[in-house]
Amino acid sequence: MFQVDIIEQCKQNNRKAQLQLYNQYCDGMYIVAKRFLKDANDAEDVVQEAFIKAFSKLHQYKAEVTFGAWLKRIxxxxxxxxxxxKKQQLVELNEVHMKVVDAPKDDKWLVDDAITLDDVKLAIKKLPDKYQYVVMLYLIEGYDHQEIAEILNISEVASRTQLSRGKVKLQELLTIKSHGTRY
Structure with missing residues (x-):
């Protein structure tokens, strides 16, 4: 059965097709939610809510992007x-998902070699929420500013500004202070 056929059957409330689509995407969507949330149960709840919303709004899916990309945004x-x-902090990042190491050589994301991945994780957690979300979406999830603007309901200019300020703040947090400690 093709994915388009499954989606069409889901639009008609076919429970078997919905279960098939859920089984196809649930693990991947759990990983996405877990990147943002500390607790595994919270991530599972968010994924369940996302699928409920996706199935209820499936008529709005126009196949302009893959179903997986559409669901990921939800x-x-x-x-x-x-x-x-909940005003919770963002979770620790998995080393596999860190794109800081993939930054171009001329990019301002580069940090001192003495800085560890744990230092970067800790610094991102210390960023104010508005910077934290944009940095996570840009670096970890790979969204561009237009997509970030839509997700966070801000302008593209605000996304760029918050990312730029987040970079500066992150660099400040990662800078080794004169007495040998980091913030």
Whole structure:
């Protein structure tokens, strides 16, 4: 059965097709939610809510992007909404998902070699929420400013500004102070 056929059947409330689509995407969407949330149960709840929303809004899916990309955006939005409602800190980042190491040589993301991945994780956690979300979406999830603007309901200019300020703040947090400690 082709994915388009499954989606069409899901639009008609075919429970078997919905279960098939859920099984196909649930693990990947859980990983996305877990990047944002500390607790595994919270991530599972967010994924469940995202699927409920996706199935209820499936008529709005126009196949301009893959279903997975469309669903991922719902999961990211639900995760951010959850964090905002609970005022929780963002979770520790998995080394595999860190794109800081993939930054171009002329990019301002480069940091001193003495800085460890744990230092970067800790510094991102210390960023104010508005910078933290943009940095996470840009670096970890790979969204561009237009997508970040849509997800966070801000302008593209605000996304760029918050990312730029987040970079500066992150660099400040990662700078080795004269007495040999980091913030």
């Amino acid at each position: 999961v990211v939005n639900k995760s951010i909404d959850f964090l905002k409602s």
